[in-house]
Amino acid sequence: MPKKTYFAFSISLLILSVIFSLYFALTGLLLYSGLFLLGLVVGTVLLIHWSTISYKWECSKCKDTIKLSFIENVKGVNIGMNKKNLYCNTCNKKVPFNGIKK
Ligand SMILES: [Zn+2]
Numbered sequence: 001m002p003k004k005t006y007f008a009f010s011i012s013l014l015i016l017s018v019i020f021s022l023y024f025a026l027t028g029l030l031l032y033s034g035l036f037l038l039g040l041v042v043g044t045v046l047l048i049h050w051s052t053i054s055y056k057w058e059c060s061k062c063k064d065t066i067k068l069s070f071i072e073n074v075k076g077v078n079i080g081m082n083k084k085n086l087y088c089n090t091c092n093k094k095v096p097f098n099g100i101k102k
């Protein structure tokens with residue numbers, strides 16, 4: 001799938017899942033509510049996948065760029081909009097990295 005499709009699809013899935021799981025929770029249909037909670041999880045995973053393939057990360061100190069795997073993207077702590085604290089192999093320490101759209 002193209003990157004933009006991933007983004008649009010996961011955002012739509014997240015919004016619809018929130019609406020429907022709330023709706024079914026309020027009407028007492030907890031099984032359906034649970035199903036849409038699952039949709040919430042899938043939407044989140046797709047969104048992380050989208051951000052994994054769409055961004056590369058630039059060290060704020062040495063300007064080296066790295067790519068993250070899905071797991072590294074999850075584990076990397078966000079310290080702001082498009083900012084993550086990551087280990088830089090060139091600087092040999094944890095430094096803030098800036099996300100750059102590929
Ligand atoms: Zn560095």
